[in-house]
Amino acid sequence: MTAVVETEGLTKFYGKRRGLEDLTFEIRPGEVFGYLGPNGAGKTTTIRLLLDVIRPTRGVARVLGAEPRDAAVRGRIGYLPGELALEGREKASEYLRFLAGVRGGVAKGRIEALGERLEADLSVKMGQLSKGNKQKVGLIQAFMHEPEFLILDEPTSGLDPLVQQEFLAMVREARTAGRTVLMSSHVLAEVEHVSDRVGIVRGGRLVAVEDVAALREKAVRRVEFHFDAPVPEEAFRGLPGVRDLKVEGTSVSCTIDGRPDALIKVAARFTVVHMVSAEPDLEEIFLTYYSEDVHHAHVGA
Amino acid sequence: MPMLVRKSLRDYRRALIGWTIGICVFVGMYTSFFPQMHQNPDFYNQAAIAKYPDSLRKLMGGLENIASGTGFLQAVVYQLFVPMLFIMCAVILGNKAIAAPEESGTLELTLTLPLDRKRLVVERFAALALGLLGIAVASLAVVTILGSSVDLGVAFDRILAAHTGLYLLVLFFGTLALAVGAATGRKALAMSVAGVYAVAGYVVNALAADIEAMRWLNRLSPFYYYSEGNPLVNGFPTGDYLVLLAGTAVLVLTAVLAFDRRDVGV
Structure with a gap:
């Protein structure tokens, strides 16, 4: 299967200012790709290049097997701009019908159903x-x-938490239906639960592309065990991946890097009454990608 | 009608209604003054000459023969105020095609529809041309009906010829604003280019009768092609009007090509 997005050396300069430099990556069919980076990192620039709103300084991009300039390919894409501007006296429902008309029509009742689902009042100007x-x-x-490819630029901004959940459910449904999604955000927490892979962009450069499952496996996790009787500290010392070990009477707490297998097996020798395992803190890993440049800058200075 | 044309016209609706009323009221008011002038030709001819200094009168097209139907219509409708008002309307509408929605950010979503950029510009131009045509037809009806009720005595085909010229003139300036907007995405720039060209074109054309040096410059003024043939007297100056139309066509082509190759919204 051909990639949904394929770029090679994609570069965009606004005059002398770098918007994006030398981006080479691909998005595979059926995956949800989280595109992360701080504001101004080049996320929107990438998205606009894929949609032919702006043109690359260098490099190539192919979207759904075609050049972005091919207008027909945009018929297969659904796009949410990062800074959505809507104005005028027209009702939202009329505008949506116009957009649907240009796109060759949508299923009957579809707009109303989505409106209800997101609790949007479409009769407002x-x-x-x-x-x-x-x-x-x-x-x-x-x-x-129901496009094959959804491009969502900061989709959750401005949504209240309940609607955010509904939106994430819609993204999951799209993936189940075999569609591909590119969604950008500056917060990992927004995309980690629905993304298969995340790309991290910073200062106009893609610094990493990670599998979310692998990232989670690598992530540092806090674990706590409570036993029915005091346990010997020696039993837990020196286990692979275990750090910050603290044994206090009947409780053991530590952080664990990678698989918890060895730790679980040692703990199983005693009677466990309670166990707490916090969600792996991907944000921490994420921040290390962000802070690398800062770190280099310090070394350089 | 293509969807985008219909949508654009719907967006322009309020502006179109407003301008139609404005221009028609203006045209109607002036046309209805005619009986007074007609009954006192000597007084008003004298007054026209006495009231305005020579140079100013020239800027206003001479104001000759203002007590005759043709001279009156030329002076009050087709000379200065109505064309300028109508051009202002055309420039504002022309800006709504690309530059205004680009500056407000609403163009981005339109651009990501499965529409060719070239088609987008052409359809927005079509909406502009149709909208202006609506205003032109309405104001033509006002001149014709009021004109016959006050016994202007100007044949309909002559009024039609002059009004066609008016339409082609404003369409040219509206398209100029559209083209500058399509090429640069900047509303204020489009407005100033069209405005400066309109005023300069008018002044050059008005002064060209007396100043030799202005003659060749006058060939660059759209007002030359608009007024030189004196359509209220002679009927359609076909060649002149074709020049206006060709100018508009060149601007549309420029707009299409320029918009097709640039970044939008940066």
Whole structure:
């Protein structure tokens, strides 16, 4: 199967300012790709290049096997802009019908169903929509024609937590249906639960592409055991991956790097009454990618 | 009608209604003054000459023969105020095609629809041309109906010829704003280019009768092609109007090509 997105040396300069440099990556069919980076890192630039809103300074991009300039390919994409501007006296429902018309129509009742699902009031004039409601209209227009490829730029901004959950469910459904999703964010927590892979971009460069499952495996995890009787510290000392070990009477706490297998097997020798394992802190790994440049800068200075 | 044309016209609806009313009221008000002038030709001819200094009168097209139907219509409708008002309307609408939605950010979503960029520009131009045509037809109806009720005595085909010229003139300036907007994405720039060209073109054309040096420059003024043939007297100046139309066509082509090759919204 051909990649949904394939870029090679994709570069964009705005005058002398670097927007994106030498981006080579691919997005595979059926995956949810989280595109992470701080504001101004080049996420939106990448997305705009893929949609032919702007043109690359160098390099090539192919989307769904075609050049971004090919207008027909955009018919197979659903796009939510990062800074969605909607204005005028037109009602949101009218605008959505117009967009649907240009896209060759959508299934009957589809717009209304999505509107209900996201609790969006579509009878409001566009100029009077709140930020959250604008974002909902943006999501509806991106999803309504059931596109093969969804490009969502900061999709959760402005949404309240309940609607965010609903949105994440929609992304999961899209993946189950075999569609491909590219979603950007500056917070890992927003994308880690739905993404298969994440790309991390910083200062216009892609610094890492990681498998989320692998990232989780590598991640540092806090574990706590409570036993029915005091346990000897020696039993837990020196286990692979175990750090910050603390044995206090009947409880053992530590952080664990990688697989918890050895630790579990030692703990199983005693009677466990309670166990706590915190979610692996991907944010921490993520931050190390971010801080690397800062670190280098310090060394350089 | 293509979807984008219909959508654009719907977006322009309020502006179109407003400008139609404005221009029609303006045209109607002036046309209805005619009986007074007609009944006192000597007084008003004298007044026109006495009231304005020579140079200013030239800028206003001479104001000759203002008590005759043709002279009156030329002076009050087709000379200065109505064309300028109508051009202002065309420039504002022309800016709504690309530059205004680009500056407000609404163009980005339109651009990511499965629409060719070339088609986008052409359809926005079509909406502009249709919208202006609506205003032109409405104001033509006002001139014709009011004109006959006050006994202007100008044949309909002559009014039609002059009004066609007016339409082609404003379409040219509207398209100029659209083209500058399509090429640069900047509303204020499009507005100033079209505005400066309109004022300069008008002044050059008005002064060219007296100043030799202005003659060749006048060939660059759209107002030359608009007024030189004196359509209210002679009917359609086909060649001149074709020049206006060709100018518009060149601008549309420029807009299409320029917009197709640039980054949007940066």
